[in-house]
Amino acid sequence: MKIAIATDHVGIELKPIIIDYLNELGHEVVDFGPQSTERTDYPLYGKKVAVEVIEKRVDAGILICGTGVGISISANKVKGIRAVVCSEPYTAKLSKEHNNTNILAFGSRVIGSELAKMIVKAWLEAEFEGGRHANRVNMISEIEEEFLF
Numbered sequence: 231m232k233i234a235i236a237t238d239h240v241g242i243e244l245k246p247i248i249i250d251y252l253n254e255l256g257h258e259v260v261d262f263g264p265q266s267t268e269r270t271d272y273p274l275y276g277k278k279v280a281v282e283v284i285e286k287r288v289d290a291g292i293l294i295c296g297t298g299v300g301i302s303i304s305a306n307k308v309k310g311i312r313a314v315v316c317s318e319p320y321t322a323k324l325s326k327e328h329n330n331t332n333i334l335a336f337g338s339r340v341i342g343s344e345l346a347k348m349i350v351k352a353w354l355e356a357e358f359e360g361g362r363h364a365n366r367v368n369m370i371s372e373i374e375e376e377f378l379f
């Protein structure tokens with residue numbers, strides 16, 4: 231898979247570890263920054279990766295900030311994005327199987343690098359189950375259409 235990754239200045243410490251791990255798993259990674267630990271703003275990076283995913287230049291996105299919350303909320307503002315924040319692999323797996331998430335987020339202040347790798351692996355290996363879950367995911371899209379003002 232081709233995977234876009236970005237962080238903020240807090241999440242950046244985990245980024246090289248996750249990039250190396252993704253490469254080890256055989257994935258191609260595109261790094262959307264930042265490239266320094268200088269203080270920055272997570273919405274910039276959540277949006278960048280969300281746009282890459284929605285415009286289909288990558289197959290999936292991974293975002294890291296302090297908690298994973300701000301950067302995932304930002305990504306979720308882009309129509310069609312379903313970003314999940316995970317602190318354990320079970321939610322990561324189910325979020326793909328049931329909710330067809332297209333971006334995974336986590337917090338560098340919340341989890342360590344080994345748990346982050348387990349979460350990434352669980353998320354990437356899981357597949358959307360469709361069926362009754364597809365109807366619910368379509369209902370999420372309908373909410374987006376309902377509030378276009």
Ligand code: RB5
Pocket residue numbers: 238240241272295296297298299300301
């Ligand atoms: C930055 O201080 C921090 O707010 C950010 O990394 C993240 O945790 C936001 O949700």
